[in-house]
Amino acid sequence: MMNYLIILAGAMMIIAAVFAVEAKKILDAVIAMSVVSLVSVFLFIAMRAPDVAITEASVGAGLVTAVFLVSLFKMKGGDEQ
Amino acid sequence: MRRFYAILIAAALVYMLISFISTVPSYGKADLKERVSDAFLSKSVNAQNTKAWMEGKAIHRQPAKEIYGKKVKEEGSANVVTSIVVNYRSFDTLGEVTVLFTAALGVGLILGGSRRKQYGREANFVLKTSTGILVPLIIMFGAYIFVHGHLTPGGGFPGGTIIAMASLLLYLSDEKFFLSKASTGALEGSMGGTYVIIGLLGLAIGGYFLYNFLPNGVVGNLVSAGIVPLVYVAIGLKVGAELSGLVTDLHSEKEG
């Protein structure tokens, strides 16, 4: 059961990562990146690493996304491709 | 063409990593007996012999005994990850704190504004009222996380980040809100100094930098594990101040 969940999470991460790299709009890419981080939180929990999961959720997914979004806002949307 | 080469290089890297996987113990089969973590888990580092350990033989193993709720001479945190982060490998954590310090410093130097950037937009009513209620709760939660770092998952870094999130919320909800650099800088600097001074006290008392000079107490109690909670509180406050400073820099602009 757990294995299937991990495979599902992995597939989600890979799809999100490809989307993050290839997306046309940077905002979408940032969101996809935070999806990768958030799904990795699930993997960390599945691998019995609650400390890492909390840190990744607050620092990795939360703060990085916030910092990216604020700086993106400051650049007035970056430039779209 | 560029894409083709990129795919080639990435594929080569992935191939290299995957070919290495065969030499790593397969997933879920890690053998801790061959790793130093065994001693961290059983809290028996002092009982080990370096030379014998390196030769991979005569590993001194203590019979399994109760650790939770007992006094353990060597190390007193219930959370083994914390015991590694803040005690066995505390020097790494000092470096980690320094990286964040450097990053906050760098963002300040690069963006370096002295007043709040105005976008001329009012936050809506729901955000404003809920911020008023949430901010104290968030700060309390962050403090809880770093105070209990040696007992439960969490610790100084997530705790500090959660506190910084409170200040981010304040920035989002209030156009006028502005933390002064002097206050966050003072908290950041003094807490960083506290960490180093705790380490230097260890050097003075025990002869080793970051030596745990306080009694370990009973594993699982709030007041236990010697310097670990002190260090984690210092880290939590420092990270909170640092990241709040970073958020401040992101919301500021240069005068004029």
Add this chain to the structure above:
Amino acid sequence: MMVLLIVLPLIFAFLAAIKKSFSYPLLVTSTVVNVIIVLLLKTSVPSVHVLGGWKPPFGINLVLDDASYYAVLIANIVFFLVALFKETVGKYSTVLMVMLAAVNGFVLTGDLFNSFVFLEILTATGVILASKRENYYNAFKYLVLGSLAGSMYLLATIFTYTQVGSLNMAHASYFAISEKAIVVITILYLVGLGVEAKLFPLNGWVSGVYGGNDLSPLVMATAVSFAALYMMGRLFLTVFGGYALHILYVLALITIVAGELAALYQKNLLKTLAYSSIAQAGIVLAAISKSTEKMVSLAYFHLTNDVIAKFVLFLVATFLVYNYKNLNGVFKKHKVLGTAFTISSMSLIGFPLFAGFQSKLRMLMEMFKTSDYLFPAVLLFATVIELTYLVRWNVKLWFEDIEDESEVKGPALRATISIILAILLVGIFLAPNIILNPTTKVAKALLDSTSYINNVIASSMGGM
């Protein structure tokens, strides 16, 4: 005692965050104190400090032996000299303090993960220094490469952990890692360190960072570069004794050729020096990869000469570039600076009478003895190109007609320090043993992994 080298600059940096206006005096204090501590440490080589009292391989330990002592000595002196230039340091004194701590930690540490942490601090501080004078894009390029290299370094570290079972360098050196694993580990470390050591495909950042402002080349072309090349020797000679050296050799030769050719076609003085710095790093790496005591010793001898020469060259060049619009004939106005510049460039080329001659000639002779002719050929080729562009620059700066009539007041401190160091280069030519003796000890310490391991093991038997 040696831990103070890392901790004192850090605590000064934290204090500087409380009161910004004290940061420059604190920087000067910390560099002076650090130089004094280094000189005092001379008597306690070799020794090991066990952090927190946790014996290796469980805890982290700092190792001070002949090799790391020499690297720390050079790095701290460089930082002391840089700290004297108040104008140049500007707002960046806190960053420099953190960087000093990171360089010392990176050199002294005996733990792989700990060295990763310090490597990342080096990258972060380097990026901040590089962003001076609005050099943002180049700083960003450095950040991307440095961070990618950091990830590879971390991967290599964790691979080592799965094989060895600890993160301790002495343990990794002692442990017989399987053939298949060590190939991947060393390649990843090569990528991880290659960025800081300016190895061929990874040195795209150098010209932008060294050529972008007046502070970063002074520190990064000297102290940081020395620390990175020291770590190269430590990892590839002491810890992973002898693996992947042939890859390093080939890449280093390509680095030399590519660096010199890029320098030849470069029109910007600072960037020319940056590319020349890449080529010199290539020479040092090629010599290290030969892994004989003579060659390794000569490698660090050559590196020392290069560090001194580059410090003078960048000291003079940054002053000129940021004060004059046109550089033609500026040395007519600054004769002392010009003399120092010429002496240093002659040393870089390897003219007799200057330090570079000693190191290059000895390297050639040593290589002919082992009948390896590829490296001498590349070295001679490099020398010819260096001769071309450095003489061209010297002629331009001394003899062409002055176009920028303005005259900036003679910088007394800069002139004094650069001429003293330039005279030192002549001194090294006359008495090469003042540098060769310590570097021979460095080579012995790097190649003798048994005594390195024994030092670390002995530290666990009690005592400090």
Add this chain to the structure above:
Amino acid sequence: MVFWISAILIGIGVYGLLTQKNLFKQLISLSIIDTAVNIFIIAVGYVDNGKAPIYSKAVPKFMEGAFVDPLPQALVLTAIVIGVGVLALGASLLVKVKEKHSSIDVENMKGVGE
């Protein structure tokens, strides 16, 4: 299996670094590589049926195979925070790049000559 996921993610990140002309995308690729490396490290320390390395009333004593490896977790804690520091630095640099060169796309940036 988790190893494969992280290896592929690292590959995607490197591919993104090499192909993307937009600097923000490069930063995002770096963040993906960071995450992938962290997953790899944690997976190296996983033990089947092992528990999180925290002593509590339910697991009061040390037994072989009872816990997953705590050391990689400690390393990842450090690595995450370091990654965040570097990424924040990069984001602030990009704000300034945009101000100075009026674009963050390598092909449209003004004033970036030799």
